[in-house]
Amino acid sequence: MAAHNTPVIDVKEMTKTFGSFVANDRLTFRVERGEIFGFLGANGAGKTTAVRILCGLSAPTSGQITVAGYDVWTQSEQIKRNIGYMSQRFSLYEDITVYENIRLFGGIYGLSRRQIRERAGELLGRLGLENQRDTLIASLPLGWRQKLAFSIAIIHRPGIVFLDEPTGGVDPITRRQFWDLIYETAQSLITVFVTTHYMDEAEYCDRLCVMDEGRIVAMDTPYRLKQQYGAQDMNEVFIKIARKEI
Amino acid sequence: MEFLEVIHVSRSFGPVNALLEISFTVHRGELFGLIGPDGAGKTTLFRIVASLLLPDEGKVLLKGHDVAKDYKQVRRIIGYMPGRFSLYHDLTVEENLSFYATVFGTSLKESAAYVHRVYSPLIPFRKRLAGKLSGGMKQKLALSCALIHRPEFLVLDEPTTGVDAVSRKEFWEMLEELRDMGITILISTPYMDEAGLCDRVALIDKGKLLQTGSPSEIVRTFPAKLYVIRGENLYSLLGRLRKSPEVKYAFMFGREIHLVFRREPDDPARWLGPLTGTVDGTFSIDPLEPGMEDCFVELMGKKEPVDGEENV
Ligand SMILES: Nc1ncnc2c1ncn2[C@@H]1O[C@H](COP(=O)(O)OP(=O)(O)OP(=O)(O)O)[C@@H](O)[C@H]1O
Ligand SMILES: [Mg+2]
Numbered sequence: 001m002a003a004h005n006t007p008v009i010d011v012k013e014m015t016k017t018f019g020s021f022v023a024n025d026r027l028t029f030r031v032e033r034g035e036i037f038g039f040l041g042a043n044g045a046g047k048t049t050a051v052r053i054l055c056g057l058s059a060p061t062s063g064q065i066t067v068a069g070y071d072v073w074t075q076s077e078q079i080k081r082n083i084g085y086m087s088q089r090f091s092l093y094e095d096i097t098v099y100e101n102i103r104l105f106g107g108i109y110g111l112s113r114r115q116i117r118e119r120a121g122e123l124l125g126r127l128g129l130e131n132q133r134d135t136l137i138a139s140l141p142l143g144w145r146q147k148l149a150f151s152i153a154i155i156h157r158p159g160i161v162f163l164d165e166p167t168g169g170v171d172p173i174t175r176r177q178f179w180d181l182i183y184e185t186a187q188s189l190i191t192v193f194v195t196t197h198y199m200d201e202a203e204y205c206d207r208l209c210v211m212d213e214g215r216i217v218a219m220d221t222p223y224r225l226k227q228q229y230g231a232q233d234m235n236e237v238f239i240k241i242a243r244k245e246i
Numbered sequence: 247m248e249f250l251e252v253i254h255v256s257r258s259f260g261p262v263n264a265l266l267e268i269s270f271t272v273h274r275g276e277l278f279g280l281i282g283p284d285g286a287g288k289t290t291l292f293r294i295v296a297s298l299l300l301p302d303e304g305k306v307l308l309k310g311h312d313v314a315k316d317y318k319q320v321r322r323i324i325g326y327m328p329g330r331f332s333l334y335h336d337l338t339v340e341e342n343l344s345f346y347a348t349v350f351g352t353s354l355k356e357s358a359a360y361v362h363r364v365y366s367p368l369i370p371f372r373k374r375l376a377g378k379l380s381g382g383m384k385q386k387l388a389l390s391c392a393l394i395h396r397p398e399f400l401v402l403d404e405p406t407t408g409v410d411a412v413s414r415k416e417f418w419e420m421l422e423e424l425r426d427m428g429i430t431i432l433i434s435t436p437y438m439d440e441a442g443l444c445d446r447v448a449l450i451d452k453g454k455l456l457q458t459g460s461p462s463e464i465v466r467t468f469p470a471k472l473y474v475i476r477g478e479n480l481y482s483l484l485g486r487l488r489k490s491p492e493v494k495y496a497f498m499f500g501r502e503i504h505l506v507f508r509r510e511p512d513d514p515a516r517w518l519g520p521l522t523g524t525v526d527g528t529f530s531i532d533p534l535e536p537g538m539e540d541c542f543v544e545l546m547g548k549k550e551p552v553d554g555e556e557n558v
Contacts (some may be wrong), residue, residue: 007500013443018378042410043367088381088408102397139262141285164460169329169407171436172542176497183481197382197410198437200500204481222501223478233500242412 007158008033008191009054014047014063023049024060025214031207033159034189036182038205042242043054045211048088051164054193055085068159081110084153084161088168088195091149094138096128098209100153101137109156116155143174146216150181156192161185163194167201179204199235208234210241217241247310249274249430250295250399253303257290264290266453267304272432272446277370277425279444279537280434285547287453288434289329291451292403295432296326308399322350325397329404329434335377337367338381342376350395363420365390365412379398381408400424403431406440418443437487438487438539451546461538468536468544470494473514475503477522477529486521497543503533 056076106116297317511517
């Protein structure tokens with residue numbers, strides 16, 4: 001997951017306010033192609049707010065931001081077509097089947113019927129879900145649902161995928177399988193932008209950005225962050241940052 | 247009389263056996279964890295305990311009351327926080343809390359000390375609509391609502407999902423305080439570090455109870471010899487380890503790989519060398535005392551192939 005020098009996400013002075021409340025305060029960072037970029041921070045730090053802006057789903061208040069080469073101010077439609085997004089809450093329609101979800105999202109992402117058919121077959125095969133094709137999403141265990149949602153989020157082979165707490169509430173084994181999928185994805189040079197509250201998962205990222213009350217307070221590789229904070233693991237780094245012990 | 251007795255409880259939904267003959271007891275003042283993979287039946291059991299769902303067979307006694315029959319008494323004893331909670335998104339933070347207080351005939355003021363630990367981070371946002379809180383902030387509000395009537399029994403279904411690492415730590419300190427005040431707590435969690443903080447846990451999978459005991463008892467039953475590999479760039483090594491015939495299974499654990507051998511080599515360090523493809527000293531392999539998460543992987547990891555690899 002080496003850096004390839006062309007940032008796929010380029011953010012300068014991004015600010016988002018809700019009334020007088022500043023949810024994102026002049027964020028500046030870049031993400032390179034094929035990176036696994038982790039976004040950490042306490043509850044309410046502003047992670048989801050930033051992700052939604054980068055996905056073209058909500059307008060920033062100010063800042064210069066390009067994603068996959070498109071400007072969030074003027075080209076949010078192109079952005080939506082060239083990224084994948086798995087939100088913190090909603091991932092799939094629960095009252096329709098696995099295959100119907102694939103068809104629906106494939107359609108939204110502009111795939112042809114034939115592409116949808118082919119990729120659906122591949123996707124179900126890779127996840128070992130061939131026999132669940134006609135199962136309602138509601139009756140799939142959470143972990144399977146999350147793996148499926150991720151695969152659907154990249155069914156149109158976007159350059160970047162945004163995952164907002166994809167493993168929240170997921171058990172230890174399924175979480176690891178999910179990260180195997182993330183790694184495979186990054187190997188094929190799809191950039192992965194992921195938020196998590198699991199500090200072991202933070203260790204799996206190429207680079208981390210830590211937010212606190214709307215601001216970026218640290219950004220580096222897990223290795224260098226641990227060095228910088230004199231910490232054994234990312235959990236310790238996180239706690240030191242949150243308690244403002246520097 | 248035991249505080250909580252779950253006696254031969256079974257429940258199915260159509261063809262699916264969500265719970266099969268589950269029995270265990272929780273003592274008064276205990277912090278008891280229910281641990282299992284997604285879809286194991288934890289939420290179904292919690293709903294039965296909270297008198298919101300009837301079992302097909304068996305019963306649950308809370309302080310001697312059959313929860314299915316005496317649900318009125320029972321609901322006063324219990325503070326239940328469902329995994330998918332029901333906050334009113336169009337009410338403010340403070341209004342949500344007063345609403346729950348009113349339902350239970352108490353007030354914010356009376357319960358202030360009780361809920362303070364969880365509620366205090368939300369005070370600056372008390373006039374904000376609940377629908378506009380971040381995911382973890384909603385979780386804290388839901389928990390405050392479950393605590394507002396000062397229940398003597400707390401039933402918490404994955405309360406820390408989506409909660410950040412620092413708040414999680416504080417949350418568990420608070421649970422321990424509540425436990426020390428004599429409150430009994432039944433909790434489920436996908437975090438194995440939290441499972442290790444319970445007085446006792448029950449491990450369930452596919453609706454069946456596998457084991458109950460204190461975390462140290464559970465860890466002692468770990469049936470294999472566990473190794474830890476440390477080094478950089480472990481993910482690429484992991485793939486090679488999983489293909490090695492000596493390896494039964496290997497999993498990432500943060501910046502470590504935990505591994506159990508199928509055939510243990512005489513000298514693990516020498517065995518590892520060629521697999522890493524690097525000079526000596528970049529990687530180390532050592533025996534390791536298992537933790538709760540290792541036990542989970544060992545017990546629950548058997549049935550499902552791990553992404554194309556052979557069964558572990
Ligand atoms: N539409 C909105 N109106 C007002 N405030 C909002 C709105 N959306 C978000 N906020 C506030 O912005 C802040 C940041 O929220 P955000 O959801 O980005 O946090 P987060 O870092 O994703 O947290 P979590 O880890 O809990 O998911 C919070 O204080 C939240 O209440
Ligand atoms: Mg969020």
